[in-house]
Amino acid sequence: MVLRRLPELLLRGFAAFLLSIVAHAGIAATGWPESSPAVEGIDTDALASLDAELAGGKHGNVDGLLIIRHGKVVFDKRYAHDYVAQNPAPDKPPHPYNYYDPTWHPWYHGNRDLHTLQSVSKSVLAVLYGVAQQQGLLPPVDTPALALMKNRRFADPDRRKAAITLADLLTMRSGLAWDEDSFAYTDPRNDCAAMEASSDWVQFVLDKPLAAKPGSAWVYSSGVTMVLAEILEQLTGRKLAAYAEAQLFKPLGIAAHYWKLTPTGLPDAEGGLYLAPSDLAKIMKLYRDGGRWNARQIVPEAWVRDSLVAATPSTNPGQEVYGQTGYGYQWWVYSDYLGQTAWGGMGYGGQYPVVIPGLDLIVVITSWNIYGPATDPLTLIRERILPAVH
Numbered sequence: 001m002v003l004r005r006l007p008e009l010l011l012r013g014f015a016a017f018l019l020s021i022v023a024h025a026g027i028a029a030t031g032w033p034e035s036s037p038a039v040e041g042i043d044t045d046a047l048a049s050l051d052a053e054l055a056g057g058k059h060g061n062v063d064g065l066l067i068i069r070h071g072k073v074v075f076d077k078r079y080a081h082d083y084v085a086q087n088p089a090p091d092k093p094p095h096p097y098n099y100y101d102p103t104w105h106p107w108y109h110g111n112r113d114l115h116t117l118q119s120v121s122k123s124v125l126a127v128l129y130g131v132a133q134q135q136g137l138l139p140p141v142d143t144p145a146l147a148l149m150k151n152r153r154f155a156d157p158d159r160r161k162a163a164i165t166l167a168d169l170l171t172m173r174s175g176l177a178w179d180e181d182s183f184a185y186t187d188p189r190n191d192c193a194a195m196e197a198s199s200d201w202v203q204f205v206l207d208k209p210l211a212a213k214p215g216s217a218w219v220y221s222s223g224v225t226m227v228l229a230e231i232l233e234q235l236t237g238r239k240l241a242a243y244a245e246a247q248l249f250k251p252l253g254i255a256a257h258y259w260k261l262t263p264t265g266l267p268d269a270e271g272g273l274y275l276a277p278s279d280l281a282k283i284m285k286l287y288r289d290g291g292r293w294n295a296r297q298i299v300p301e302a303w304v305r306d307s308l309v310a311a312t313p314s315t316n317p318g319q320e321v322y323g324q325t326g327y328g329y330q331w332w333v334y335s336d337y338l339g340q341t342a343w344g345g346m347g348y349g350g351q352y353p354v355v356i357p358g359l360d361l362i363v364v365i366t367s368w369n370i371y372g373p374a375t376d377p378l379t380l381i382r383e384r385i386l387p388a389v390h
Contacts (some may be wrong), residue, residue, distance in 0.1 A: 033073070060369040062380075063078060070360050096272070121269055121273035158209065169224045281362050328343075
């Protein structure tokens with residue numbers, strides 16, 4: 001039996017050998033030190049098998065997998081998919097918020113480095129709030145939020161809105177009526193889609209009625225992130241994109257990025273940021289290291305800690321497939337991820353940066369799985385990558 005399978009075994013061994021050599025080829029320009037899976041304690045055969053499946057499209061439109069162990073890149077691959085051919089609406093005008101437009105999604109204008117982050121942009125905004133706290137520009141998170149918006153008027157003048165705090169917005173417990181779960185993001189009945197079609201996104205959100213007492217109920221809302229974006233501009237006195245460039249991206253060595261703009265010129269902080277996966281991993285490392293980058297404290301350690309405490313311990317009670325899924329300051333927190341605690345971001349179409357601190361592991365998966373069946377990226381991490389880590 002062994003002799004009959006010898007060619008197969010030799011082929012698998014050769015594939016694993018090649019993987020150990022080329023999985024991280026060409027990544028030195030990212031600024032990350034390089035290593036191999038085997039040296040950093042990851043099963044090379046397991047990664048070779050997953051690599052072949054991703055290249056063959058078995059898991060849908062996964063177009064990038066980056067794995068960093070012990071601070072070193074051990075795997076970094078791109079997988080090509082013909083998003084033009086898959087586009088079901090080729091006659092629809094190109095537009096930043098036409099999610100079927102391959103000019104904008106998932107790669108920015110076809111640039112194979114800048115990938116849409118979608119809702120991982122929310123997590124980056126939370127990092128910028130931490131930067132503002134480090135600089136002494138952020139009031140306590142229990143500060144009433146809407147009072148900070150000096151130039152806004154509200155079509156719905158419900159006085160109870162005055163009780164909404166910064167913490168309520170950061171943890172998506174504002175109480176404002178919102179529904180972006182019942183309909184697809186391409187459906188105008190989705191509140192997020194309706195906001196993106198409006199002329200003033202922040203005003204659209206502020207004019208929503210209260211559906212619950214502020215701080216009492218968690219509802220996923222891209223709208224509250226946009227309110228946070230405008231508030232941060234008020235607090236820093238700077239345009240959000242310029243502030244991010246100077247105070248976060250430049251210190252981390254992130255040179256290439258793009259942020260979509262809303263009709264009022266405010267960056268789309270809820271889903272419009274594009275970064276290279278290796279640069280997104282730098283932001284994950286920043287938080288993994290308690291807000292410190294090299295010798296500089298960019299975000300207070302206490303802010304990082306508070307961000308990753310699940311203010312809502314379970315966002316979908318009874319439906320946790322990956323352990324209990326909670327929500328902190330615009331970050332998702334997993335209390336039991338194969339016996340490990342983990343945290344990360346989630347973005348439409350399959351954008352998943354995940355940190356497993358106990359294994360000193362960072363995984364970044366980018367995808368564009370909006371066209372059909374696909375494997376959930378968290379499943380790939382949990383069932384294929386984590387068991388390979390020793």
